[in-house]
Amino acid sequence: MYIMIITAAVMMALLGLALGMIIGGVARLFRVETDPRIELVTELLPGANCGGCGKAGCSDFAKSVVSGENPPSRCPVSGAEQVAAIARALGIDAGQSFPMKAVVRCGGDTRQSTRLATYNGVIDCAAASLVAGGPKGCAYGCLGMGSCAHVCPFGAIEIVNNLAIIHAEICVGCGKCVTACPRGVIKLVPADATVHVYCNSPQKGVAKKQVCKVGCIGCRKCERALPDKFKVTGFLAEVNYSSAPTAEEAGAVGCPAGCLLEEQRHLEIETHDPDWSPDK
Amino acid sequence: MKESLFTFKGGIHPQNDGKELSRNAAIKPAPLLERYFVTISQNAGKPPKPVVAPGDLVKKYQLIAAADGFVSANLHAPTSGKVKGIVEVPGAMGLAVPAIEIEADGCDETVEPLPLLDWQNLDAKTLLDRIAACGVVGMGGAAFPSHVKLSPPPDAKIDTVILNGAECEPYLTADHRLMLEHPTDVLEGAAIIGHILGVKKVVIAVEVNKPDAIKTLSDSAQKYGVEIAPLKVQYPQGSEKQLIMAISGRQVPSGGLPMHAGCVVQNVGTAAAIRAAVIDGRPLIERVTTVTGEVVKHPGNWLLRIGTPVIEAVKLAGGVTAEPGKLILGGPMMGFAEKSFKVPVAKNTSGILLLPHETAVNYESGNCLRCGRCVEGCPMKLAPALLCTAIEGGRYDLAADNHVMDCLECGSCSYNCPAHRPIVQYIRRAKAEIRKKAKR
Incomplete structure (x- = not known):
C-alpha cells in the first residue's frame, strides 16, 4: 500500500522534473531578447x-x-x-512637458440654444450630423450626443443638457475627443488656462443670436480691453493661449454675450445652476 | 399579364404608398414670387461659378452661373429681375450654402431664346453641347449632369436606354403626372437620348400602379420608336441598378456604373428637360414637384421654378392643417430630412413631403433579433444585420469587407426591421467614414 503511494509520488516527481527540464531548455533555446x-x-x-x-x-x-x-x-x-x-x-533628461487639456468651445445647452427638429436615430454625433446636420439650430456648436464622452478613456466628459462638459481635473489632454467630434468643437489648450470663449460659430452675430443665447456676437469688447490676450476673427473671439488672461481680467471685460467665462463658472452654470441666463 | 411584369429580387411593398393624396391633382403652374434663392451647388460634381454681380439685371433663362469643368452644370435665372447678391441659405447637412438671390421685377421677360434644333439631322456633339448649355441634370434625385451621363467613353458598348418612370417612392406623383399630361415631351426626349447614344432600344419603365400613364404613353410610343415596359409595384424598382436588372436581366458589377451593363438610365423628368433644351432651346429652370403629406391642406403637383423656398411651395398647397412632424425633400424612403422651411427648391427636388407627428414617431430601437428580414429585403443582396452590428461596434473595416459601399441606402432593411433599428443611418455613417479614410 505504502509502496504504491511512494512509487506514484516518485514517478510524478521524475515526470515533473523531466518535463520541467524540457520547458526550461526550450525557453532558453527560443528566448526572445527584450530590453x-x-x-x-x-x-x-x-x-x-x-x-x-x-x-x-x-x-x-x-x-x-x-x-x-x-x-x-x-x-x-x-x-x-x-x-x-x-x-x-x-538616467535621461525628462524633457519639457506642456500639459494640455481639452475644452468644448460651446455653451449652447438645451436651455440656451434652439433645436430645429426632433432627431430620431443613432445617438452618435457623426451619424446625426449626416442627417441635415443634426437637430441643433447652430451648425457649429456641440450636438451633445456624447461621441466624445464615449471615446474618453478617463471618463472626463459628462453630457449635461445636451452639452459636453469636460472636467478639467480629470482630463489629461490625450486628444481622443478632438478627433471624435465631427464639428471640431473641442480644442486642446494649455492645462493652466482658466478662461475660455465658449463659442465655435464663425457665423454673423445676428444669425447666431437666432439660434443661441450665449453665442459670441463679435463685439470686440474683450479684444479692445486686452488686445494681447484676445483676438476676434470675423465674429468669433478667441483666447490667445500663449498669454492667457486670468479669471479677474476676464471678469473685468464683462462679456455681454455670456460666452467668455471662467472654466469653473462654466461648470457651475451647466451642472448646478438651472436658472442661469446670460441676461441676468 | 401578371407573370410578364418586369422586376428584380428583394425589395419591399410599402402598404400605404400615400400616392392617392396627389395622384389626381393636375400639374399647376406656380405664380411668380417676389424672390428666388437659386442655390449654386445644385449638381453632382463641381459647383458652377457665378457670372452675375449684385445689382445686375437679369432676364428669365439668362445664365447666372457657368459650369466649372466638365462634371458641372450651368445655372439660369428663373425669372427676370435684379440680382440682390450671393446670400447664405440653409442647405443639406445643416450648413449654410451660397445662393444667388434674385428679386423678381414681375415682368418675367425672357432672353432671346436659343435657336430651335432639328435634332434628327444633327450629330451627338451638337446636341450634347446644347444640353450642357441648358444646364440639364438628372432630375430623379442625384442631379448628375446629363451631358456627362450621355457621353460614355468610346469603349463602352451601350445598347439599351432606360427611362425611369417607376416612381417607386411612396407619396411622389410628379413623374406620374408628367407622363400623363406631357407624354409627347417624355417620348420625344427619349427619342433624342436614343439618337445621341445611337441606341435602337429605348425603354420607358413604368410601375403598373400608373395604368393611365402607361396607356397614354403606349398610345404614341410607336411613333417615336420607344417601348413601354410595365414594372411590378415593388420598392426600390426605380433604383438604377434594380431597374437595369428588371429590364435587361443584367447585373451592374460591384462598384461599376450602368454603362458596364450596357445601359444608360435617365429619369423621365430629365428626358422632358432634354427635349425642352434641344427643341425649344429652354434652359432648365423649373420642374414638376409634388407637395404632399397628410398635414398638407391641398396636396398636389406644381411646376416650381428653381430657387422657390419650400415655405412658398407649401403655401401654394394651402398651407398645413396641423404642425408637421417632419419635412422631407424627395420621397419618404430616400429623401432628405430638412429642418428649415427656407430651403430652396433645386433641380432635383422631386417632392416636398410633410409628415404628421404620428407618422414620424420616435421609435425606440432595440437589439438585432437576427431574424433576417433585412437580408430578405435588401435589393443589393447584402447582409444589413451583419453590417449594422459591425458598424455599431466601430468595425468599419469589417463593414467595408462586406461591401457596405454597394448599399444604395434605399431603406428596405430599416423598413422591414421589427426592432426598428436605424440600419441605413448606421450604413451612411460607415460610408462617410470609409470615404474619409480613402481620401487620406
Missing part, C-alpha cells in the same frame, strides 16, 4: 493606453522612450513626478 528597461518604463507609465502620445499604447510608448524617440514628458497622463521617475530610472 528589461521597456518593462520597467511600462510599469511606471499610467497604463491607460489612451494613445495621447501618438503611440499605440503604453508599452509601445515605453519602447519609444527607451529608444530615445520620445522624451518621457510626452506622456500626457503622467504627472511631473511620474515623468521624473521614468527619467531617473533610465
Whole structure:
C-alpha cells in the first residue's frame, strides 16, 4: 500500500522534473531578447493606453522612450513626478512637458440654444450630423450626443443638457475627443488656462443670436480691453493661449454675450445652476 | 399579364404608398414670387461659378452661373429681375450654402431664346453641347449632369436606354403626372437620348400602379420608336441598378456604373428637360414637384421654378392643417430630412413631403433579433444585420469587407426591421467614414 503511494509520488516527481527540464531548455533555446528597461518604463507609465502620445499604447510608448524617440514628458497622463521617475530610472533628461487639456468651445445647452427638429436615430454625433446636420439650430456648436464622452478613456466628459462638459481635473489632454467630434468643437489648450470663449460659430452675430443665447456676437469688447490676450476673427473671439488672461481680467471685460467665462463658472452654470441666463 | 411584369429580387411593398393624396391633382403652374434663392451647388460634381454681380439685371433663362469643368452644370435665372447678391441659405447637412438671390421685377421677360434644333439631322456633339448649355441634370434625385451621363467613353458598348418612370417612392406623383399630361415631351426626349447614344432600344419603365400613364404613353410610343415596359409595384424598382436588372436581366458589377451593363438610365423628368433644351432651346429652370403629406391642406403637383423656398411651395398647397412632424425633400424612403422651411427648391427636388407627428414617431430601437428580414429585403443582396452590428461596434473595416459601399441606402432593411433599428443611418455613417479614410 505504502509502496504504491511512494512509487506514484516518485514517478510524478521524475515526470515533473523531466518535463520541467524540457520547458526550461526550450525557453532558453527560443528566448526572445527584450530590453528589461521597456518593462520597467511600462510599469511606471499610467497604463491607460489612451494613445495621447501618438503611440499605440503604453508599452509601445515605453519602447519609444527607451529608444530615445520620445522624451518621457510626452506622456500626457503622467504627472511631473511620474515623468521624473521614468527619467531617473533610465538616467535621461525628462524633457519639457506642456500639459494640455481639452475644452468644448460651446455653451449652447438645451436651455440656451434652439433645436430645429426632433432627431430620431443613432445617438452618435457623426451619424446625426449626416442627417441635415443634426437637430441643433447652430451648425457649429456641440450636438451633445456624447461621441466624445464615449471615446474618453478617463471618463472626463459628462453630457449635461445636451452639452459636453469636460472636467478639467480629470482630463489629461490625450486628444481622443478632438478627433471624435465631427464639428471640431473641442480644442486642446494649455492645462493652466482658466478662461475660455465658449463659442465655435464663425457665423454673423445676428444669425447666431437666432439660434443661441450665449453665442459670441463679435463685439470686440474683450479684444479692445486686452488686445494681447484676445483676438476676434470675423465674429468669433478667441483666447490667445500663449498669454492667457486670468479669471479677474476676464471678469473685468464683462462679456455681454455670456460666452467668455471662467472654466469653473462654466461648470457651475451647466451642472448646478438651472436658472442661469446670460441676461441676468 | 401578371407573370410578364418586369422586376428584380428583394425589395419591399410599402402598404400605404400615400400616392392617392396627389395622384389626381393636375400639374399647376406656380405664380411668380417676389424672390428666388437659386442655390449654386445644385449638381453632382463641381459647383458652377457665378457670372452675375449684385445689382445686375437679369432676364428669365439668362445664365447666372457657368459650369466649372466638365462634371458641372450651368445655372439660369428663373425669372427676370435684379440680382440682390450671393446670400447664405440653409442647405443639406445643416450648413449654410451660397445662393444667388434674385428679386423678381414681375415682368418675367425672357432672353432671346436659343435657336430651335432639328435634332434628327444633327450629330451627338451638337446636341450634347446644347444640353450642357441648358444646364440639364438628372432630375430623379442625384442631379448628375446629363451631358456627362450621355457621353460614355468610346469603349463602352451601350445598347439599351432606360427611362425611369417607376416612381417607386411612396407619396411622389410628379413623374406620374408628367407622363400623363406631357407624354409627347417624355417620348420625344427619349427619342433624342436614343439618337445621341445611337441606341435602337429605348425603354420607358413604368410601375403598373400608373395604368393611365402607361396607356397614354403606349398610345404614341410607336411613333417615336420607344417601348413601354410595365414594372411590378415593388420598392426600390426605380433604383438604377434594380431597374437595369428588371429590364435587361443584367447585373451592374460591384462598384461599376450602368454603362458596364450596357445601359444608360435617365429619369423621365430629365428626358422632358432634354427635349425642352434641344427643341425649344429652354434652359432648365423649373420642374414638376409634388407637395404632399397628410398635414398638407391641398396636396398636389406644381411646376416650381428653381430657387422657390419650400415655405412658398407649401403655401401654394394651402398651407398645413396641423404642425408637421417632419419635412422631407424627395420621397419618404430616400429623401432628405430638412429642418428649415427656407430651403430652396433645386433641380432635383422631386417632392416636398410633410409628415404628421404620428407618422414620424420616435421609435425606440432595440437589439438585432437576427431574424433576417433585412437580408430578405435588401435589393443589393447584402447582409444589413451583419453590417449594422459591425458598424455599431466601430468595425468599419469589417463593414467595408462586406461591401457596405454597394448599399444604395434605399431603406428596405430599416423598413422591414421589427426592432426598428436605424440600419441605413448606421450604413451612411460607415460610408462617410470609409470615404474619409480613402481620401487620406
